[in-house]
Amino acid sequence: MSETKEALNAFAIDIKRGLQSSPKSLPSMYFYDETGDALFQKIMDLDEYYLTRAEFEIFVRQKEEILDAFLGDDQTFRLVELGAGDGTKTKVLLAHFLNKAISFTYSPIDISGNVLDQLKEDLNGELPSLKVEPIVGEYFSALEDLASNDSSKEVVLFLGSNIGNFDRAAGVSFLTHVGENLSSGDLLLIGFDLMKNPQKVLSAYNDKEGVTKAFNLNLLTRINNELGANFNIDNFDHFPTYDPLTGETKSHIVSKKEQTVYIEALDESFSFDAWEAIHTEVSQKYSHKMIQEYAEEAGFEIVRNFIDSNQYFVDSLWRKR
Ligand code: AVI
Secondary structure, three states: OOHHHHHHHHHHHHHHHHHHOOOOEOOHHHHOOHHHHHHHHHHHOOOOOOHHHHHHHHHHHHHHHHHHHHHOOOOEEEEEEEOOOOOHHHHHHHHHHHHOOOEEEEEEEEOOHHHHHHHHHHHHHHOOOOEEOOEEOOHHHHHHHHHHHOOOOEEEEEOOOHHHHOOHHHHHHHHHHHHHOOOOOOEEEEEEEEOOOHHHHHHHOOOOOOHHHHHHHHHHHHHHHHHOEOOOHHHEEEEEEEEOOOOEEEEEEEEOOOEEEEEHHHOEEEEEOOOOEEEEEEEEOEOHHHHHHHHHHHOEEEEEEEEOOOOOEEEEEEEEO
């Protein structure tokens, strides 16, 4: 089977599994087609979506301290980023490290060669003296290759509260796996969105312009386009919730009426009750205690926490034990 066919198959299987389960769910990893990527870029610029600005502020204001903590007693390191993104936040650190004449290599890891080519071209233009060695592949195999071929200290970045899109068990297992591919003393800088005024959190996932709604419902458009389904998007709504007791933000797609949708690739119909909810995403918010527990369970110790001036977000620096 060709790679795209295999991917399409995995997509179809996951959609089928999610729509057959009770309650229904759809995996948030499928938000990110071309339209989904563009909508997420728009979300990051929204007034309500404080996360990106908070992390940007941490980098701008605390880049000196971040560099000192990355170096410790060493002269150099390899900076590895899980996921390439557009590099806006990371560039603040990269430019600062170059200004300080630190010798280091930047290795963004991403499954998409196109995204990495684009980022490399962009960085070559903006920061010509930067040594960029992108790695196309899955995070864990790329980290494993690095561990066996490179003796310098590794500093791994996992930014933007991407960890919040995993549930607890999957999050700890992911971080444990990252740690298994690092050596004792290597570092991991990881972005966590902190618990805060519940209204502030909820607004970030329910913006006035409806960009987050479009982002969530785009999942149905994607199923229409790629699996030949006939979802009428107007018959569905976006509904986020936030539980201040657990820090769990959940996004749902709600069926506004009783309806049936046919998915050609599965040759199957799925029925929705009026106001039935489909769970699509978790965006976990954390207390400092939860972060401490995560680090311990995954085999790390916290070196230092970098927090923004509003105390909305923390970039927590962990050392592999
Ligand atoms: C990518 N991830 C950290 C975002 C979040 O905040 O959970 C995705 C997102 N979903 C709705 N708005 C943004």
